[in-house]
């Protein structure tokens with residue numbers, strides 16, 4: 018096993034990871050040696066798929082906007098589960114980040130006078146979402162990637178998948194990483210680390226996220242003894258194209274699109290009479306499923322999926338050309354439909370992981386409520402910082418990625434600049450843990466006798482179970498069944514068969530590593546959903562249909578225990594200015 022030593026290790030090359038790498042390079046003036054490790058080619062990271070835009074107050078006078086209004090909208094959108102000190106940081110730093118990207122060269126869409134344009138998004142009181150047509154993530158990622166080329170101190174390890182996080186006496190030491198090309202396991206040691214591995218919505222089968230969004234960072238942190246927070250809160254985006262699940266951005270509704278049912282009715286008038294199609298996603302997704310259950314949906318016989326319509330016909334050619342070009346490309350290419358002349362068939366799909374690794378306000382990873390890991394941070398979708406609480410507002414994720422990419426990049430750089438080189442010495446504990454991991458991957462997974470379980474069938478069963486039993490509407494007894502089923506799937510997965518045992522690009526092995534991670538992610542979602550006996554934001558319990566601030570205005574924390582049931586504890590929500598109130602839109 019080769020040992021590689023760096024000042025900072027960044028796991029993940031999405032928006033959060035690359036922003037952290039840039040910040041650590043700027044802070045250290047290019048002095049720190051930084052490794053960015055990514056299981057896909059960096060520019061194939063999921064962030065390139067982000068469409069609609071990034072939130073941040075740019076024009077307080079014109080739009081009657083303020084940091085405080087952005088923060089309030091976010092807290093209300095979160096169903097009052099967000100930590101309000103973190104939300105205030107988001108609101109203050111997001112505009113700086115949008116302007117920083119402007120200086121770096123992001124081709125933002127513009128107002129006629131040349132200033133950065135902003136559009137309305139769900140749950141936001143005023144237009145405050147900046148965008149680059151409907152390809153915002155791609156342009157922000159390209160900006161970061163090209164700016165990083167200026168720094169020789171940053172090395173990107175494409176197609177390297179981390180399999181475990183190594184901690185020693187509560188201190189981060191590094192990652193074990195499988196080089197997918199050579200098939201060799203490497204040990205990366207770092208003075209400081211940042212986990213930026215994105216979300217895990219791939220545990221569902223009808224989803225908008227990339228194949229790679231399997232929640233690896235959450236799973237390997239959890240199995241290393243790091244607790245995870247609020248995992249029961251999974252966002253379902255209202256408008257995914259059927260049958261593929263490809264996202265039709267909320268910007269389509271921000272630009273004036275309507276949702277209609279089989280009767281041609283704008284049904285949102287029944288559920289959110291003021292905000293209509295720009296209510297938060299949890300409310301719209303529930304409204305859509307209710308319409309379908311009550312018989313006002315349509316059915317696609319070929320896929321068996323129910324759907325409703327997103328009607329954009331009235332927007333006109335110019336809006337598509339200037340603001341939503343990709344939506345037209347997507348519907349034309351995938352279902353041969355021109356949204357100028359026909360409404361788009363859509364259904365809610367799993368989209369975003371509101372929970373994640375338990376971190377403090379500045380992204381520092383916590384071992385428990387009182388004990389931070391001094392040299393480890395997490396940023397982006399993998400971290401529960403927590404600004405989204407029980408329901409994220411659209412366009413707040415990109416701001417989170419860059420704001421906490423910047424914060425954690427600075428903090429990790431400060432730490433690494435002061436840390437002695439002896440931190441990179443290897444100890445017996447780290448050697449043993451790395452060897453154990455190597456043997457788990459190579460001996461237990463690769464050299465397994467043929468004849469066991471097919472991992473791809475297990476994956477499909479897992480995803481279908483999550484769709485059917487842990488979806489938008491949940492119920493205690495069904496969640497209990499999902500828990501038993503998950504245990505059986507976990508047991509079967511320990512007997513998974515590896516068809517291909519070669520070393521070079523063993524995608525079969527990668528998939529098994531990912532499926533094991535998906536099972537861990539599902540475990541944290543289900544256990545959180547079972548124990549939260551209330552309905553809040555994206556977590557709706559038919560058997561407990563009301564929000565219960567007396568008992569559940571708190572974050573769920575789940576700890577992994579080897580061979581035992583997970584342990585569930587709670588931690589208070591940090592409230593600064595906004596007392597919980599009834600959420601009306």
Ligand SMILES: Cc1cc2nc3c(=O)[nH]c(=O)nc-3n(C[C@H](O)[C@H](O)[C@H](O)COP(=O)(O)OP(=O)(O)OC[C@H]3O[C@@H](n4cnc5c(N)ncnc54)[C@H](O)[C@@H]3O)c2cc1C
Nearest residue numbers: 029030031033056064068069070179215397398412414415
């Ligand atoms: C289709 C779509 C459109 C969206 N549009 C918007 C939008 O317009 N506005 C908005 O605010 N939000 C949007 N979101 C959400 C937002 O895009 C994501 O939350 C955000 O991009 C996540 O960025 P990230 O840096 O945290 O992780 P990702 O971009 O997901 O990157 C994760 C990185 O971690 C690496 N990685 C993962 N596991 C491992 C491992 N085991 N070993 C090594 N590397 C690993 C991956 O290779 C990748 O580089 C959208 C989401 C979807 C699904």
